[in-house]
Amino acid sequence: MENKYVMRAKAFRAETSAHYNCAQAVLASFAEECGISEEKAIQMGAHFGHGMNMGATCGAMTGALMVIGMLGGGREQSRDFMTAMRQHHTNLTDCKDLLRVNAENGGSRQEHCDNMVYEAVEEVTKIMGLE
Numbered sequence: 001m002e003n004k005y006v007m008r009a010k011a012f013r014a015e016t017s018a019h020y021n022c023a024q025a026v027l028a029s030f031a032e033e034c035g036i037s038e039e040k041a042i043q044m045g046a047h048f049g050h051g052m053n054m055g056a057t058c059g060a061m062t063g064a065l066m067v068i069g070m071l072g073g074g075r076e077q078s079r080d081f082m083t084a085m086r087q088h089h090t091n092l093t094d095c096k097d098l099l100r101v102n103a104e105n106g107g108s109r110q111e112h113c114d115n116m117v118y119e120a121v122e123e124v125t126k127i128m129g130l131e
Contacts, residue, residue, distance in 0.1 A: 005029045009121045021049020025117045026063030034070035055096030060120035
């Protein structure tokens, strides 16, 4: 059974009246727990999608790191998160590299990005003990 944070992330990614980038979807999924509105979470993540709009660090990862910080997590939790994400993606953290490998393997961009969001949300849930 999916946790409530992943279900929230899926709702944000499926929204058709607005496109929420990966960082926005992760942040908004935890907005209530972070003490901010969904609107504020969406504003905060606006420029972190597609690797800060230049293919740098994955937006799902940057959004998750912001959530970890807002929930009081420190270096240990952020290190645990990044270690898990690197292990799942052959040490890749940049959006452009993750998308390149995904394309080389015949994957769709939308599905890849959606899955990165859900994976990041699941890892935050585990690391921060929100299960």
